[in-house]
Structure formats: C-alpha cells, structure tokens
Amino acid sequence: MVSGLINENPIVYERKERRDVRTDSSNTNELSVDTIDQLEVFDHIRDIKDPEHPYSLEQLKVLTEDSVEVDDSKSHVRVTFTPTVEHCSMATIIGLCVRVKLMRSLPSRYKIDIRVAPGTHATEAAVNKQLNDKERVAAALENPNLVEMVDECLSPSFE
Amino acid sequence: MAALNNLTEHLESFVDVTRSPSHHADSLKAIASSLEKGVLSINQLVVEMDMYLTTTDDVIRARGILLLAEMLNHLKEKPLDTAVVQSLAGFFTAKLAEWKSVRGALTGCLALIKRKDVAGLVTATDAEAMAKAMIKSVQVQSLALHDRKICFELLECLLEQYPEAMINMGNLIVYATCEAIDGEKDPPCLMIAFHIVELLTQLFPSPSSSPLAAEASDLFDIISCYFPLHYTHTKGDEASIPREELSRRLSLAISSTPFFEPYAIPLLLEKLSSSLTVAKVDSLRCLNDCVVKYGVNRMKKHYKDLWPALKDALYSFTETDLSFGLESLTSPGFEMGEIHREAVDLLQRLVKQDISFLGLVVDDPRVNMISDTISRYSQFEDMPDTSKLEILVVSQILCVSARASVESCNKIFETFFFRLMNTLGIVEKVSSGDLVHNENSTASIKLYHGGLHLCIELLTASKDLIPSSEESSSTPWCSIVNRFSVSLIEAFTSVVQSSYDECSADAYLGVKGLLAMGMLCGGSSPVSKSEFEKILKTLTSIITAQRAKTVKWELALKALICMGSFIDRYSEREKAMSYMGVVVENLVSLACSSHCSLPYPMILEATSEVCSTRPQYVEKMVQGFEEAFCSSFSDFYVNGNSKPIENCSQLLECVTNKLLPRVTEIDGLEKFLVHFAISMWNQIESSVVFSYDVSGREFVEAAMKTMRQIVGVALVDSQNSIIQKAYNVISSSTLPAMESIPLTFAALEGLHRDLSTRDELILSLFASVIIGASPKASLPDVKSLIKLFMVSFLKGYIPAAQALGSIVNKLGISSDCSLEEACDIIFHQSFASGNNISSDDTDKTICGSETLLSKICLGFYGSVDLQTRAITGLAWIGKGLLMRGDGRVNEIALVLMECLKSSNSSGNALHPSAMKHAADAFLILMSDSEVCLNRKFHAVIRPLYKQRFFSITVPILESLIVNSQTPLSRTMLHVALAHVISNVxxxxxxxxxxxxxxxxxxxxxxxxxxxxxxxxxxxxxxxxxxxxxxxxxxxxxxxxxxxxxxxxxxxxxxxxxxxxxxxxxxxxxxxxxxxxxxxxxxxxxxxxxxxxxxxxxxxxxxxxxxxxxxxxxxxxxxx
Incomplete structure (x- = not known):
C-alpha cells in the first residue's frame, strides 16, 4: 500500500468563465426550449472536488468542456476524463463521482457513459468496465465509506 | 452608617482576589456611585481604607491602592480639594517605588494627571516629582502589557499637560523615553510611544542647547527599527489597530524634528530600494512628511540620491496600456498603482517646495531621451511595451512637475515644449491674423501618438496655472503655447479628421487634444477667442457630419459637454457666448430642420446633452424644441406626412426622459417647460384636421406622457395656466356637445367610439393635464368636466376614467364643486342636465347598487361593451376614492363583487368578459399605477389605505367563494382575491x-x-x-x-x-x-x-x- 498522495504536486489551471443562467435571452420567451447541451452538463460536473486535493476537477483539467459529448435527442451523454497521472488509483473514484453527479442531475431518460481518455491510464480497460457496469456501481454505492467519500467530493458542486 | 457598613463589605469583596472579576466590578461601581452622589467623601474613603493601604500583606495592599486609583479615575470630572489632590499625588508617587503595587500607583497617577478643567489639579512640581519617581523606579519594559500601556499614557499626559516641568528635566526625560520605548512590540503601546516621541521633539524645537540634538541619534535608532512596519501576528487584539494608522503615527514621529534628518533620509532611501511594496509605499509617504517638516535647506543635500530612487519608483508600474475609451477622456487614461501614486505625490511636493529640484528632472538623460522614443513609432499600438512605459512615465513626470507651480510650468515648457513641437513638426505661427496656409508646413507635420499624448498631458496639467487677468504680465509658458496654438489646433483637427473608425486612437487623441486646448481658459488664456471658436466648430462639425453613432461622434460629444460644464463652472462670459453661438445654436437649428444626415434621435441626444450644461442653453434648447415641435406638427397636418410626426414623438420622448428628470437641478427649466406645454396646446388648437395611423398613435402616447409629467412638476400657478389654456381649447372643440348627450339608456347604448381623431387627441391630452394637476390647482367648471369624462369613459376612453379618478381623489374645498356634489353627479344624477331619465326604478337615494352606473355595471341595460367600460371606469373612480380614504369606495367594492357572483340580484350571471373585467378591477384598485394617482402626480394618499381595503373586502370575498356555485364565478372571485392579497x-x-x-x-x-x-x-x-x-x-x-x-x-x-x-x-x-x-x-x-x-x-x-x-x-x- 502506498502511503502519501498519489500525485503530490498537481498543476492547477484557471477556471473558465461561467454561463449566467439568469440573464439568458431565452428567459423572455416562454415557449423556447433550452436543450441540455455540452456546457450545461459540464457545469454539473466541473465543480466536483478532487478526492486528493482541494481543487475542482476543472482546475486540474481532469475534465474540460470538450470532454463532454451530449446528444439530447438520443438521450445520451458521454464523459471522457483524463486522470492527472497514469497510475492514478483515484480514477475509479473520480469516475464514480462523475457518474453519481450526473445520475442525480440529468433526467432519467439519459444513458450515461463514463470513460478514461484513451492512453491516459495504466489499467484503462478495467477502469472503463468497472465504471459502466450498472451492478458494480450499485454495489459500490452500498458501501457507506465510499458513499461518504463521493458525497464529500460532490458537495461543492451543489452550491 | 449603613453606607459605611456597605462600604466595608464592598472593600472586602474588591480586595479578595479569589472573587470573580464581575464581583470586583460590581463593588467598584457601588463605591463609585456613593462617592459621586456625595454620600461618601474621598477623605472618608481614605480613612476607611487605612488598613488596606498600609497593611504588610502585599496582595491586599496592592488591591487597596488599585481601588483608590480606580475611584480617582471615576471622579475625573468632580472638583476636589487641592490639598487632597496634593496629598494623593504624593502618596501615589511614593508608591511607584513599590513594584508589587505598581499597577495601582500608575493608575492613580494617571487619573490625577488626567484631571482637566476642574478644581483640584496636580501642580507642576508634583508632576515633575511624579515623572522623576517614575523614571527612577519603574522599569517599563519589565512590566506586563496593560501596565506598560498605562506607563506610556502617563508619560504622554505628562508631556502634554506639563511641558514646562518636563523641559526643566532636560536630558533626563529624553533618556527615560528612550529606555521606556526600547524593545516595545505591542501595537497599542507603540501608538502611544510614537506620539510621545512626537511630543518630546516639540518640547525642544531650538537647535542650540537642546538635549535632543545630542540624543537624536539614539532616539532615532529606537524608533527607526520599526520601519517599515510589519505585523507578525495579525490575529487577536493587535489587529484592532490597523497597520495603516500605526504606520502613519510612525511616519509622523520620524518626521517630527529636523534633528532626525541625517539618519532618516538615508534609511528611507534604502528602504525605498527594497523590493517589498509595503516598504516602498511607507518610505514614499514618510519622505513626503519629511520633506515638509525638515525644510528645503536640510533636504537639498539629499536631492542627488533622492531623484534616482524616486525615478525608479515612478517606473515601477506595470500597466502600459493606454485606454482610448470614452470614459478616459477626462482622466489620465491608465490605472496608477499605490507606489506610483505616492511617488507622484512626493515629486509634486518636492518641486512645489523647491524649484531647484526641477533641475535634476530636466537634466535627467532618461527624460531627455523621450524625443527619440517618440519619433520611433507613429502608432501607439506599434510600440513595444518598454517604449509605451517610457512615454507614459516621462509624460507623467513632466506633468506632475509642471502642475506644481507656475515657475516649474514655465521651466518645463521652455525646455521641453519647443523640442516636442520640433519632433512633431508643428511650426510656430506669428499670429492668428495672417494664417498663411503653407502646404509644406502641414505636410511636414509628423503626428506621433506618443508625442501627441505627451503634448496633451502637458496642456491638461497646466490648465489650472493660467493667471487671472489682474496679473497683467503674461507668463512665459502661456506665450509659448500662444505662439503654437493655431498650429496645434490645426494638427489636432487633422488627426481627428484623418481618423477612420477602426483606429480609435487617432480620434481619441485628436479630440482630447482639442479638449485640452479648449480648456485653457482664464483671463490671459493662450487661446484666443477665434481659436476657441475654431475648436468648437471642429467638434460640432464632427457631430453633425456623422451618419451613425461612432466612437468619434461620442468622443466629440463628450468633449463638448466637458467644455460646456467647464465654462459654466468658471463662469467665463465670453467663452459662454462663443459656445452659445457656435455649438448650441447650431445643434438647436439642426433639431428644427429635418434635413440632416444625422438620425433625428441622435441630434436630440447631442442637443440635450450639450445644452444641459448651462441654464441659458437649456432655455435656448427648449425654445428650439418648441419651434421644432410646432413646425413638424404643422408640417404633419398640412401635408399629412408621417415623418414629421415621428420626429415629434421622438422630441417629446427626449423632453420626458432627458429634461424632466433634471427639473430640480436646472434653474428656470420649469418655466420653459410650461411654456412648451402651452405652445403644444396652441399648436393643437390651430390644427384643423388631424388624422393618424400607427405613428400618430405613438405620438398621442408620447404627448400624453409629456403633458402629464410637465403638469406634474409645474408649480401650482403654472398648472393653473395650463389648465386654463387646455380648457379653452376643449370649449372651442366639438367635445362640449357630448355633455348634452342625453344619458338615457337608449342613448348610452348608441355610444360608439365616434370622436374625431382631433377630438380624441384633445380629450386625451386634457385628461393628462387633469391627471398631473395638484389638488391645489383650480379646475374650471368641474361639474361639466365630470360629465364630459363620464360620457367619454363610457365610450371607451380609459384616460378619461383615470382623469375622473384623479378628480375625485384631489377635489378639495376650494373648488366650485364639492366631493359630495361630484359623487352625486357620478352616481346618482342622470347626466343630461335636468333631463330626468327615470326608467323602471325610481329609488336613487343610496349610492350602492341602485344607481345608474351600477346598473350598467351589473348588466341591467346595455351591451356587454358598455358594461365592461363602466366596470373599468368604476374601478378608477373607486381607486381615487380609496386612496383619499373615502367611504364610498365600499359601495363600489360591493358592486364589483356583485358582478362576480354566480347569480346576482337580477337572478342571472354576468357575461364572462364582464366578470373578467370586474375581477381585474381589483387590480386597478389595489396596485400602484405608473400613469396616474401616484405621488408624482400629487395624489391624495391616506396611509394604510390598502390595509383598510384588504380588511373590508377579504372576508366578503371569502364567503362569496365558499358559496359560489359556478366554476367560472369561483375562478373570478379567486382572481379578485389574489389581486387584493398580492398587493397588500x-x-x-x-x-x-x-x-x-x-x-x-x-x-x-x-x-x-x-x-x-x-x-x-x-x-x-x-x-x-x-x-x-x-x-x-x-x-x-x-x-x-x-x-x-x-x-x-x-x-x-x-x-x-x-x-x-x-x-x-x-x-x-x-x-x-x-x-x-x-x-x-x-x-x-x-x-x-x-x-x-x-x-x-x-x-x-x-x-x-x-x-x-x-x-x-x-x-x-x-x-
């Protein structure tokens, strides 16, 4: 078991500007529909805290706006995240956080795909399989320790 | 005796250290209050306390002495016997030697010294003895924080109140101060300590025979080690004294005496070269103080070291971009950091105090390099950051030096201005008289942005230094500028004119340059009248020549506004005349003629902005607007053109939005606006036909709004004259005929919107006048007006209903018709005078559901249209009554609620649309209206009127809802209830x-x-x-x-x-x-x-x- 942090000194990037929902022009028109788009999904997950550091996934560039693919008509969303280091054992936790957050934020009609960016992780296939296996995710969320950890990471994104 | 018994108890409780602090405070308070009331004298107290003050138990004795000291602290305002004070002073002075009771002794001494303006002061001898005892026996730095603070306070008070006694002590007091302060680290104590140093140096001002002269080095060493201040612990109590404040005190202490000069200046210069921002800022501030206090002679020898250090500080700022935005036209155009700001202040102070410092600035090689830097790049954007920085800083240095005094300004202009003009290729012209247009000379002009910037900054900086006309001798710099003024104006003009939209820098620099030249006002201004007019002409022509809102247009407008308000502020008669002639008249005449490439709203914007800088211009403008309105309006009704009527609406909007809000700021504006309103009426009176389409509709709206608001802001007398004028127009129209419409149900049934458009315009405007009028204004012939409005609102003119509401709301005793009569006309009388229309019912005694109006509302007679109009009208009348607190509104509410019932008294439900109107009537009644019956239009508003209406109607509505039978009626009742609830x-x-x-x-x-x-x-x-x-x-x-x-x-x-x-x-x-x-x-x-x-x-x-x-x-x- 490795003690200490996995990535001791991550590079911190700047946050991107946010969309101001209040002043959106579509607010005046009752009939217009704001489809769920890339930026909106990104807004849901950008503030998730890294399990190791007090920074958001956006600041660590684990997630970017382009890492989200949305198809509203087919109710499908795919998030591709990039762990900060190749052997990061936190990758599954991060993926689980993203999945839980999206499950709680998106309409139930959506199918959610989470995957590690190709070539950025040592055990890429295993991680991808684990994250997209419904039953393993459900089992993970039965574990009170894991749930507590996930909830802690998600708490800033609900503010 | 009881008091004394209690006393012993309280004494015991205070002396007992095992009790809690709150107990101690209680007993202190009790004893203090009996002393204050005079139940107990201080002598008695001392006698009673005898045992506590003399006991051999150290702890009890210390507490006893502290108690006595605290008592004295409470009695600072109370007159005491001199002998008592003297003996107490002796006592406490003696006790200073006992370290165990030193807290009490110090507190007591301080309490005595602090006595001011009351009987029983400490004598100077006693004070001196006290100071000596303290110096001898108290080791300040070995004490606890609170005791140290008291020591410093005591020393401070002694220095403040007994300066002579302290001077007598000579060296001793200086030594003692050094010893006391040395090593102190606590901000509250340091605050006092620095003040003590300041006081001390004030005691010994003379250079000879001062004990300070010898000790200055030591004393300075002790305080200088705090510079620059740095808090190591920011949490807790220390933070209660902000760093800024303490640093200010320290700076005052350092600059307090010229004796510190040999030590202070080198130290400050060294700290200035540090890389810490705090150190730099503090050093600059402190140097600023020192320059003032130490005097020119002592500072002179440091100039050589000071200037490079100062220059470095000036160059330290990182912002190199100059903003070419609208907002920076009147500001330097870049952000200054803290260091930079302090450095600029210091430079100005130095130059102001001693002109010889300027020599260093002028001879500085880096400053002199500026011409080369300028001539290297023509566009500002092309410059590398280093050159930008160079230009910004040098222009700042020169400006600040020039602004310091007239002499410095002269010197800067003599040395730099010629060179600058040379670089820019601007040639001097002999006089404005013989303007020889030499093509070669203009061609050789090289308008480098950097040079233009420097030139503009110099001109702007020197504008406050123009001598008034009394000092007849023209100052050198003015004559220099004078020689170049013609060419300069030409140069700036050509920069603006050559600029095109993408390059805002050209337009910006050109306009700013013209503005700078135009601002050179004053008795012996270097800019002559004709040149000034030329500037104005150029700027005006920029405004008029554009076709759309460009950066250039906005810049020119802003420059004109600046100049206008500048002229007004310095009351420049002649310039104001020129401004009026060139700018105001030009723009106003543009507003009158519709043949201009500039869009009409922009003309109006420019005119209104420029003219509101001075009351005279406003007068001119309102006159111009009046003329424009009249000509457009007559053009419209003669030719039936739609363009002029659009212009009219825009003009009125401009009046409403731009001028009316400023009526309190601009003197006499009210009068012009009233005149404007009356000439609107004149114009309408003389128009014979008036028919309109969509744009005409807009015009009526705009005209109503303007009329309402003008009447709203006008004084009562002016209101009366407008009302009179309007009434005359009404009487001469076909409208009065309506009063005689027989108001039989049959006749009412036949009413349609059959007014001619002209009559409708007149009616709407008249309603607006009534809506805006104050209760004090007198309305002519109220009764027939009420009838007129009744008929017109039944015809479907909402403004008439609003006017009627305003009438019943504001009707006072002064009018020829009382509220009773008015309500009588509205609710009871058949409208046609004398024409009795008693139909099937004869009972007209109460104003409830039995009246004609309510019968129409309830749909007994007439069409649905008539019914809905009557309901809306009734709501506005009700609003007027409700706001003044009149009881008749209850009956109106009852009628409206009757309308909402599923089956009313006639047995059948109302038409859904009528019900909807009745429900919405509650919104009219309860909500605040923008259009009428509000504070702006002088409505009579009784406090809590909404609450009253709420408490009357809600129970009824509730029971109606419970009993309602049809879903429609139920919904409508809910709508009504929602209106009432959500507006309360x-x-x-x-x-x-x-x-x-x-x-x-x-x-x-x-x-x-x-x-x-x-x-x-x-x-x-x-x-x-x-x-x-x-x-x-x-x-x-x-x-x-x-x-x-x-x-x-x-x-x-x-x-x-x-x-x-x-x-x-x-x-x-x-x-x-x-x-x-x-x-x-x-x-x-x-x-x-x-x-x-x-x-x-x-x-x-x-x-x-x-x-x-x-x-x-x-x-x-x-x-």
Whole structure:
C-alpha cells in the first residue's frame, strides 16, 4: 500500500468563465426550449472536488468542456476524463463521482457513459468496465465509506 | 452608617482576589456611585481604607491602592480639594517605588494627571516629582502589557499637560523615553510611544542647547527599527489597530524634528530600494512628511540620491496600456498603482517646495531621451511595451512637475515644449491674423501618438496655472503655447479628421487634444477667442457630419459637454457666448430642420446633452424644441406626412426622459417647460384636421406622457395656466356637445367610439393635464368636466376614467364643486342636465347598487361593451376614492363583487368578459399605477389605505367563494382575491397567515387552470413563498404542509410560465426547514415531481430542480 498522495504536486489551471443562467435571452420567451447541451452538463460536473486535493476537477483539467459529448435527442451523454497521472488509483473514484453527479442531475431518460481518455491510464480497460457496469456501481454505492467519500467530493458542486 | 457598613463589605469583596472579576466590578461601581452622589467623601474613603493601604500583606495592599486609583479615575470630572489632590499625588508617587503595587500607583497617577478643567489639579512640581519617581523606579519594559500601556499614557499626559516641568528635566526625560520605548512590540503601546516621541521633539524645537540634538541619534535608532512596519501576528487584539494608522503615527514621529534628518533620509532611501511594496509605499509617504517638516535647506543635500530612487519608483508600474475609451477622456487614461501614486505625490511636493529640484528632472538623460522614443513609432499600438512605459512615465513626470507651480510650468515648457513641437513638426505661427496656409508646413507635420499624448498631458496639467487677468504680465509658458496654438489646433483637427473608425486612437487623441486646448481658459488664456471658436466648430462639425453613432461622434460629444460644464463652472462670459453661438445654436437649428444626415434621435441626444450644461442653453434648447415641435406638427397636418410626426414623438420622448428628470437641478427649466406645454396646446388648437395611423398613435402616447409629467412638476400657478389654456381649447372643440348627450339608456347604448381623431387627441391630452394637476390647482367648471369624462369613459376612453379618478381623489374645498356634489353627479344624477331619465326604478337615494352606473355595471341595460367600460371606469373612480380614504369606495367594492357572483340580484350571471373585467378591477384598485394617482402626480394618499381595503373586502370575498356555485364565478372571485392579497404589504399577510393560507392554496389551484391568469398566479405564489420563510407563518405552514406540498408539486409542471415552476421548486426546498417528522412522509411525492422537473425545457428550472432534489434526497439518506 502506498502511503502519501498519489500525485503530490498537481498543476492547477484557471477556471473558465461561467454561463449566467439568469440573464439568458431565452428567459423572455416562454415557449423556447433550452436543450441540455455540452456546457450545461459540464457545469454539473466541473465543480466536483478532487478526492486528493482541494481543487475542482476543472482546475486540474481532469475534465474540460470538450470532454463532454451530449446528444439530447438520443438521450445520451458521454464523459471522457483524463486522470492527472497514469497510475492514478483515484480514477475509479473520480469516475464514480462523475457518474453519481450526473445520475442525480440529468433526467432519467439519459444513458450515461463514463470513460478514461484513451492512453491516459495504466489499467484503462478495467477502469472503463468497472465504471459502466450498472451492478458494480450499485454495489459500490452500498458501501457507506465510499458513499461518504463521493458525497464529500460532490458537495461543492451543489452550491 | 449603613453606607459605611456597605462600604466595608464592598472593600472586602474588591480586595479578595479569589472573587470573580464581575464581583470586583460590581463593588467598584457601588463605591463609585456613593462617592459621586456625595454620600461618601474621598477623605472618608481614605480613612476607611487605612488598613488596606498600609497593611504588610502585599496582595491586599496592592488591591487597596488599585481601588483608590480606580475611584480617582471615576471622579475625573468632580472638583476636589487641592490639598487632597496634593496629598494623593504624593502618596501615589511614593508608591511607584513599590513594584508589587505598581499597577495601582500608575493608575492613580494617571487619573490625577488626567484631571482637566476642574478644581483640584496636580501642580507642576508634583508632576515633575511624579515623572522623576517614575523614571527612577519603574522599569517599563519589565512590566506586563496593560501596565506598560498605562506607563506610556502617563508619560504622554505628562508631556502634554506639563511641558514646562518636563523641559526643566532636560536630558533626563529624553533618556527615560528612550529606555521606556526600547524593545516595545505591542501595537497599542507603540501608538502611544510614537506620539510621545512626537511630543518630546516639540518640547525642544531650538537647535542650540537642546538635549535632543545630542540624543537624536539614539532616539532615532529606537524608533527607526520599526520601519517599515510589519505585523507578525495579525490575529487577536493587535489587529484592532490597523497597520495603516500605526504606520502613519510612525511616519509622523520620524518626521517630527529636523534633528532626525541625517539618519532618516538615508534609511528611507534604502528602504525605498527594497523590493517589498509595503516598504516602498511607507518610505514614499514618510519622505513626503519629511520633506515638509525638515525644510528645503536640510533636504537639498539629499536631492542627488533622492531623484534616482524616486525615478525608479515612478517606473515601477506595470500597466502600459493606454485606454482610448470614452470614459478616459477626462482622466489620465491608465490605472496608477499605490507606489506610483505616492511617488507622484512626493515629486509634486518636492518641486512645489523647491524649484531647484526641477533641475535634476530636466537634466535627467532618461527624460531627455523621450524625443527619440517618440519619433520611433507613429502608432501607439506599434510600440513595444518598454517604449509605451517610457512615454507614459516621462509624460507623467513632466506633468506632475509642471502642475506644481507656475515657475516649474514655465521651466518645463521652455525646455521641453519647443523640442516636442520640433519632433512633431508643428511650426510656430506669428499670429492668428495672417494664417498663411503653407502646404509644406502641414505636410511636414509628423503626428506621433506618443508625442501627441505627451503634448496633451502637458496642456491638461497646466490648465489650472493660467493667471487671472489682474496679473497683467503674461507668463512665459502661456506665450509659448500662444505662439503654437493655431498650429496645434490645426494638427489636432487633422488627426481627428484623418481618423477612420477602426483606429480609435487617432480620434481619441485628436479630440482630447482639442479638449485640452479648449480648456485653457482664464483671463490671459493662450487661446484666443477665434481659436476657441475654431475648436468648437471642429467638434460640432464632427457631430453633425456623422451618419451613425461612432466612437468619434461620442468622443466629440463628450468633449463638448466637458467644455460646456467647464465654462459654466468658471463662469467665463465670453467663452459662454462663443459656445452659445457656435455649438448650441447650431445643434438647436439642426433639431428644427429635418434635413440632416444625422438620425433625428441622435441630434436630440447631442442637443440635450450639450445644452444641459448651462441654464441659458437649456432655455435656448427648449425654445428650439418648441419651434421644432410646432413646425413638424404643422408640417404633419398640412401635408399629412408621417415623418414629421415621428420626429415629434421622438422630441417629446427626449423632453420626458432627458429634461424632466433634471427639473430640480436646472434653474428656470420649469418655466420653459410650461411654456412648451402651452405652445403644444396652441399648436393643437390651430390644427384643423388631424388624422393618424400607427405613428400618430405613438405620438398621442408620447404627448400624453409629456403633458402629464410637465403638469406634474409645474408649480401650482403654472398648472393653473395650463389648465386654463387646455380648457379653452376643449370649449372651442366639438367635445362640449357630448355633455348634452342625453344619458338615457337608449342613448348610452348608441355610444360608439365616434370622436374625431382631433377630438380624441384633445380629450386625451386634457385628461393628462387633469391627471398631473395638484389638488391645489383650480379646475374650471368641474361639474361639466365630470360629465364630459363620464360620457367619454363610457365610450371607451380609459384616460378619461383615470382623469375622473384623479378628480375625485384631489377635489378639495376650494373648488366650485364639492366631493359630495361630484359623487352625486357620478352616481346618482342622470347626466343630461335636468333631463330626468327615470326608467323602471325610481329609488336613487343610496349610492350602492341602485344607481345608474351600477346598473350598467351589473348588466341591467346595455351591451356587454358598455358594461365592461363602466366596470373599468368604476374601478378608477373607486381607486381615487380609496386612496383619499373615502367611504364610498365600499359601495363600489360591493358592486364589483356583485358582478362576480354566480347569480346576482337580477337572478342571472354576468357575461364572462364582464366578470373578467370586474375581477381585474381589483387590480386597478389595489396596485400602484405608473400613469396616474401616484405621488408624482400629487395624489391624495391616506396611509394604510390598502390595509383598510384588504380588511373590508377579504372576508366578503371569502364567503362569496365558499358559496359560489359556478366554476367560472369561483375562478373570478379567486382572481379578485389574489389581486387584493398580492398587493397588500406582506406583513398584513403574515399577521393573518392562518386564515389566509387555505384560501391562497385554493386560489393557486383555481388559477392554474387557465393560462390567462398566469401573472396573477405568479404574484399569488410569491405571497405564499413569503409566508413560508417567515417565523410568524411557520405554525400554520406546518399545519397545512400536506396541502402546500400538494399544491406546489402541481405547480412544478405548470406549463405557461417558467418563473412559476422555478418558484414552486424553490418553495419546496424552503419547506425542508419544517420539522423533519412533518415533511418526511411527503418525500416520495416531492422527489417524483422534482425528478420530473430535471427534464424541464428551461435551464433555470432544471438548476433549481437539481438543488431541490439533492436537498430532499439528503433527508432520506441520512436517516
């Protein structure tokens, strides 16, 4: 078991500007529909805290706006995240956080795909399989320790 | 005796150290109050305390002495016997030697010294003895924090109050101060310590025979080690004294005496070269203080070292971009950092104090390099950052030096201005008289942006230094500028004119240059009248030549406004005349003629902005507007052109939006506006035909608005004259004929909107006049006016109904018609005078449902159209009465509610549209109107009128709702109730939550059926959300939780209004504050609804849904 942090000194990037929902022009028109788009999904997950550091996934560039693919008509969303280091054992936790957050934020009609960016992780296939296996995710969320950890990471994104 | 018994008790309690501090404070207070009341004298106290003051037990003795000292502290205002004070002073002085009771002794000494302006002061000898004893026996730095502070305070007071005694002590006091302060680290103590140093240096000002001269080095060493101040602990008590304040004190201490000069300046220069921002800023500030206090002679020898250090500080700023925006036209155009600002201050101070410092600046090689830097790049954007920095800093240095004094300004102009002109290729012209247009000379002009910037900054900086005309001798710099003024103006003009839209720098520099030249005002200004006019002409022509709003246009306009207000501020007669002649008249004449490439709204904007700089211009402008209005209006009705009527509307809008809000600022504006209003009436009077289309409709709206507001701001006398004029126009029209329309039901039935458009215009404007008039204005022939308005609102003219409401609201005793009579006419009398229209009923005694008007409302006679108009009219009349607190509004409310019943007195329900109008009438009654009956239009407003109406109508509406039979009537009653509830102040709702909540919830579900009521629904929902969060409503909210949640859940999918869904979800989240057990059962229901809302078409709703869902989920998972 490795003690200490996995990535001791991550590079911190700047946050991107946010969309101001209040002043959106579509607010005046009752009939217009704001489809769920890339930026909106990104807004849901950008503030998730890294399990190791007090920074958001956006600041660590684990997630970017382009890492989200949305198809509203087919109710499908795919998030591709990039762990900060190749052997990061936190990758599954991060993926689980993203999945839980999206499950709680998106309409139930959506199918959610989470995957590690190709070539950025040592055990890429295993991680991808684990994250997209419904039953393993459900089992993970039965574990009170894991749930507590996930909830802690998600708490800033609900503010 | 009882007092003395108590005394012993209190003494015991204070002396006992095992008791709590609050006990000690209580006994202190008790003894102090008996001393204050005179029950106990200080002598008696001392006698009583004898044992405590002399006992051999150190602890008790210390407490006893402290008690006595604290008592003296309380008695600072009370006169005491001199002998008592003397003996006490002796006592405390002696006790200073006992280290165990030193706290009490110090407190006592301080209390005695602090006595001011009362009988019983410490004598100078006693004070000196006290100081000596303190110096001898008290080791300040070995004491605790609080005691040290008292020591410093004591020393401070001694120095302040007994300066002679302290001077007598000579060296001793200086030594003692050094020793006391040395090593102190606590901010509150240091605050006092620095002040002590300042006081001390004031005691010994003379250079010879001063003990300070010898000790200056030591004393300075002790205080200089604090510079620059740095707090190591920012938490806790220390933070209570801000660093800024302490640093200010330290700076004052350092600069307090010239004796410090040999030590201070080198230290400060060294700290200035540090890389810490704080150190730099503090050093610059302190140097600024020192320069003032030490004097020119002592500072002179440091100039050589000071200048390079200062220059470095000036170059230290990082911002190198010059803004070419509109807002920086009157500011330097870049941000200054703290260091930079302080450095600039110091430079100005130095130059102001000693002109010889300027020699260093002028001879500096780096400053002299500027011409080369300038001539290297023509465009500002092309320059590398280093050159930009060079130019900005050098121009700043030169400007600040020039601004310092007239001499420095002369010197800067003599050395730099010629060189600058040379670089720019601007040639001097002999006089403005022989303007030889030498093509070669203009061609050789090389307009480098950097040079232009420097030139503009110099001109701007020197504008305050123009001598007034009394000092007849023209100053050298003025004559220099004078020689170049013609060419300079030409150069700037050519820069602006050559600029095109993409390059805002050209336009900016050109306009700013012209502005700088134009601002050189004053008695012996270097810019002559003709040159000034030329500047104005150029700027005006920029404004008039454009076709759309460009940067150049806005810059020129802003420059003109600046110059206008500048002229007004310095009351320059001649310049004002030129401004009037060139700018104002030109723009005003443009507003009058419609043949201009510039769009009309822009002409109006430019004119109104420029002219509001000075009352005279405003006068001119309003006259011009009047003329423009008249010519456009007559053009319209003669030729039937639609263009001029659009111009008219824009003109009126400009008057309403730009001029009217400033009526209190600009003297005499009210008079011009009233004149304007009257000439509007004149114009309408003389127009014979007036027919309009859509643009005409807009014109009528604009005219009504303007008229209303002008009357609203006018004085009563002016109002009277407008009313009189309007009345004359009315009388000469065909309108009075309407008064004689027989108001039989048959005749009313035949009414249509059959007025000619001209009459309609006159009627609407007249209604506006009445709406704006104050209660004090006198209305002619009120009775026939009321009849006129009655007929017209039944014909469907809403302004007439509003005017009628205003009349009944404001009718006073002074009028020829009392309120009684007015109401009589409205409610009882048949309108046609004398023409009795008694139809089937004869009973007209009460003003309730038996009157003609109410019969029309209730649909006994006439068409639905007539009925709805009557209902709306009745609502406005009711509003007028309600606001003045008249009881008749109750009957109107009853009539309106009668309209809403499912089966009224005639046995059948009203037409749905009439019911809708009746329900909306409650909105008219309760809401604040923008158009009439508000404070701006002098409405009579009784306090709490909304509450009164609320308490009258709500119970009735409630019972009607309970008894209503048809769904339509029920819905309409709910609409009416919602209008009443949502317009009453929220506190009223909170007081009645228990009763109202079921009604609100029922209303919400009734209103959610039809999309027409969505706005009403939303305002009702807002009322509900207000009750949820308030503590007063909590109980009833908790009781009704199931109903509230059910209702809100339904509203989360309300299709017609996004804000309703959003607010409903927010309310659901708020409900989580209720007790857990109360809401837990509903979680499934709520979560289901909110989860559905995650798929809402609107992003805002989805966002709220996510938050709400998370909040509700967490109550389930945590359990």
């Amino acid at each position: 102040p929220v506190t009223v709702i909170l007081d009645n939550t228990k009763k109202l909540l079921p009604m609100i919830l029922e209303g919400l579900s009734a209103l959610s059926v039809d999309a027409v009521d969505k706005e009403t629904l939303f305002s009702l929902l807002l009322v509900l959300s207000g009750t949820l969060t308030d503590i007063k409503g909590q109980q009833s909210v908790s009781d009704n939780a199931h109903k509230i949640i059910e209702c809100l859940v339904k509203l989360t999918s309300y299709r017609h209004l996004m804000v309703v869904r959003e607010t409903a979800i927010q309310c659901l989240a708020t409900l989580l504050e209720l007790p857990h057990g109360r809401i837990y059962p509903f979680r499934r229901e709520v979560l289901q609804a909110v989860t559905k809302a995650l798929d809402d078409p609107k992003r805002r709703v989805r966002e709220e849904a996510i938050k709400c869902r998370q909040a509700w989920t967490s109550i389930t998972s945590r359990s």
